[in-house]
Amino acid sequence: MAFRLETQNGITIGIAELDERLDAENSKALQKACGDWQQQTPFLVFDCTKLDFIDSSGLGAIVSCLRRSLEKNGDLKLAGLNAKVSMVFELTKAKKLFSIFSNASDAAASFAASRQP
Amino acid sequence: MPQPPLRHPGNHNNAMKTLIAIKEQHQSWVRDAFPNMHPLLLPLCNKPFIEYLIDFAILAGSREIRLLSDGSLMEIEEICQTGSRWGVELTYANIRPEDGERELLHKNRKFCNGSRTMILNGYTFIDYDKRLDYRVLANHSATGPIASCSTGSIAFAGSPEPAADDNPLPALRITPLDSLRSCYHIAMQILETGAERYVLPGYGSEPGCAIGRNVAIAKTAEIRKPVSIGNNVQLLPGTIIGPMAVIGSNVIIDKGSSISGSIIFDNTYIGEQLEIEGRIASGNTLIDPESGASVAMEDPHLLTGIHSATNSATLLRKTIHALAAAILILLQAIPVIILYPLLRLQGKWKNGPITQQAGLAETLAARLSLDRFPLLPKVLLGQLAIIGSAPRSNSPGCRPAVFSYAEAEDWPVTGSDAAIVERYHAVHSTPFNDIGMTIKALINRPHKRNAGAAA
């Protein structure tokens, strides 16, 4: 899980690259790491390009990360979902909760754009 | 009432025959997607594919139908039997993968008996309409193909009757059944226009709604036409089924889930509060028919396959195999304790055939089949059978085991020919003659190795 900060248009955006699998084994770790990231910024992008498998505990972790960002008046956006992962998001209706972009830079740019006066 | 005139004035005793020929190469995608389903039984809107072909053959005036394949037809034979259910005579025969139409006719010459024969060749969907009379087409079409597509054709052999009138022959369109995508679209098309064009299973008080036997629908479940629902289905409170939903048999849709534009195959559980739109679900697998992407769910509360409980015959077999393994472990324990450290020190212990320059200890280990000792505990745990197919084979229907039937019999142990004897015994073996075969394997294996060394 690589994490980097970018500043665009005066907003600090945290971009996290998720690993290949997100399941019961590593979803707790993601939640914990996400807590640290959210100390730095509530504007997060999860780059899911590498993510190939997600189960319900992984989904649960991502949704709880979203909730905490929203509580801090930020947002969590997803980028680069592959067909399989996308199907799981649709199946569980989780897709409706997120703004989803084809790649991480589009997702980051959308934060900057929303700040335009 | 006067009888309508006979359709076959020229040859009364030679009624139309139909040859249905389907080859494995065209069905391999079904085998990949649904390993436990015979491709001819692939349900299209809850009706097995083969039944559409039989229906069409009947509409074309056939009373004798022969099913040809270069793969196994046993499963189909068990279900369709002699065809009496449709009032036809159904027979089965085998062909080779490379056989063309000429070979098919030649190999079934007795069946065709010089009469007009329709050949439904390939894995294709025939877009027929039950209200039309295809006997005209069958009797008057010129010899040769009348419709074809990338995966098959409809052709006629034998001389046609001269056209008696100028009635245009009904047009026929055939669609290749070559992917999950085509299977999905054909099923959806049948669901939409089906009731008028095809004979479909299920009951319904209104068009566009066919429901099978033993279907429990909660009061708060909602059904939006068109839908087709199989047998033994439970729709729990708050579910929304349809529009455009095909639900197979033995399916449970849990609370608050919605299914639209989708096919749920037999034996599937769909969890709570899920939304399935434009998908195929089968067991724990969710498939996007457009992209072909599929996900196997690991969470049983989302999607799961519904399996019937292990029956008593399998239990008896497992018990007997475990007992046999226990006895073998006891018998082999002492030689293993003595020989294992010895061979290990010499670096000669291996799980495989023993090399030619065998020492005394090695020969003894080979004679006693000690190389298989490490596998025996797996039989006790029920993970392996004592005798079945070779331990590493995992094709569907095979029973991986410590010893293989090929080793027990005078068959080549390696190569595709070993699979032949394994499949024979997979059907014919009983738990008790398995013990006999195990003993035969124990006795025969060392001989074979010697024969192999000598050759």
Add this chain to the structure above:
Amino acid sequence: MTITETTGSTHTIVTICGTLDASTAPDFRNSPAIADPSRTVVIDLDKMDFLDSSGLGALVGVLRRKQEANATILLSCMNPPVRKVFDITGTCKLFHIFDDTDAANDYAATYLRGR
């Protein structure tokens, strides 16, 4: 089991009557037209009433040897129980199978001579 051979110019018709199993397989293998790898044979199974895995093993073994010598086996008139053995073992696609001995005969005479 009894084996009858009728030899023609291009191939031989072999009629098997009775059971082909472990005890009769050696007799089958030693029958002249079967033992000659270069001879194409039509085997009439109309009167075969039982075939087990050893019998099938003999048939497949003979087929392999004949194919190496550019000859083959054609089977005709198998009854449903015998067909079942070929079907479940997947050997049905190894053999040319005819529902009529005359048809198999014609096939052997015309098609194979033309090769």
